Amino acid sequence: xxxxxxxxxxTQREPFGIDAMSRVQRRFVVALALVAYPVFxxxxxxxxxxxxxxxxxxxxxxxLGLGTVLSGFLVYAYRRxxxxxxxxxxxxxxxxxxxxxYLESYRVFVAVVLVGLLVVGIGSDVVDxxxxxxxxxxxxxxxxxxxxxxxxxxxxxxxxxPDLDEA
Amino acid sequence: MVRRPTERSEPVVHxxxxxxxxxxxxxxxxxxxxxxxxxxxxxYLERGEYNPSLLLALQLAEYFGLPVEALFSRVxxxxxxxxLAGR
Numbered sequence: 001x002x003x004x005x006x007x008x009x010x011t012q013r014e015p016f017g018i019d020a021m022s023r024v025q026r027r028f029v030v031a032l033a034l035v036a037y038p039v040f041x042x043x044x045x046x047x048x049x050x051x052x053x054x055x056x057x058x059x060x061x062x063x064l065g066l067g068t069v070l071s072g073f074l075v076y077a078y079r080r081x082x083x084x085x086x087x088x089x090x091x092x093x094x095x096x097x098x099x100x101x102y103l104e105s106y107r108v109f110v111a112v113v114l115v116g117l118l119v120v121g122i123g124s125d126v127v128d129x130x131x132x133x134x135x136x137x138x139x140x141x142x143x144x145x146x147x148x149x150x151x152x153x154x155x156x157x158x159x160x161x162p163d164l165d166e167a
Numbered sequence: 168m169v170r171r172p173t174e175r176s177e178p179v180v181h182x183x184x185x186x187x188x189x190x191x192x193x194x195x196x197x198x199x200x201x202x203x204x205x206x207x208x209x210x211y212l213e214r215g216e217y218n219p220s221l222l223l224a225l226q227l228a229e230y231f232g233l234p235v236e237a238l239f240s241r242v243x244x245x246x247x248x249x250x251l252a253g254r
Contacts, residue, residue: 091204093217 023163029074030155036068037147041140072151097157105152112148181240185213186247187231202226 021029043061090098124131188198188209195213199206202223211217219227219239228235 091208092220092223093208093211094205096217 023161026158030159032067033072033074033151034155036064037144040064040068072147101153101156104156109148109152178241179215180218181215181243182212183238183244184227187238201230
């Protein structure tokens with residue numbers, strides 16, 4: 001009979017960190033990772049604009065930014081070997097899980113981009129103002145593309161996998 | 168992550184993997200090591216939440232030394248207690 005594949009062995013190491021969390025805890029971290037960045041950008045751009053000077057907004061932004069990075073890293077780390085391994089390193093079910101994660105990620109990503117474009121398109125029509133695209137607008141969108149492009153496959157796996165004792 | 172066969176509208180394939188594994192005193196890890204898969208995959212197979220490929224089904228049959236139809240069936244297997252009672 002065949003010997004164990006490298007990733008079958010690699011994914012059987014003693015779980016720690018997010019790997020050891022229950023599904024509920026994991027989903028909380030995933031939600032935090034996905035929500036933290038837009039909140040961070042909103043705080044970065046919005047707080048000074050609305051004149052909130054009493055609260056040291058830089059601290060709020062720093063905390064949110066740290067939350068984005070930490071939760072993003074946790075989710076990225078979760079089953080990264082599964083979400084990013086080549087076929088030869090995974091067994092057939094893991095390959096199916098990984099492929100499904102990429103498919104779901106693509107669907108979510110495309111849906112978000114389309115909805116975003118729709119909102120911006122309709123919004124600019126409604127307010128009857130030309131769409132101003134400068135670096136301040138493009139930069140957070142670019143970072144969002146990079147962040148979510150890297151994060152979504154792991155996030156989909158982390159969201160859907162059962163508790164370890166169920167598996 | 169892998170959707171249950173029923174959620175995918177795929178036919179459920181019933182199996183006797185858990186019975187045979189227990190009968191032979193094997194842990195899921197032992198069986199997984201022998202087949203070169205992750206131990207969680209054995210759990211998914213036993214619960215019928217993942218239908219194996221033909222290759223893996225044949226590997227399982229070979230490992231247990233049984234014909235593949237003794238391990239897998241499209242209809243539920245007769246419970247062991249019923250077989251023992253001769254009914």
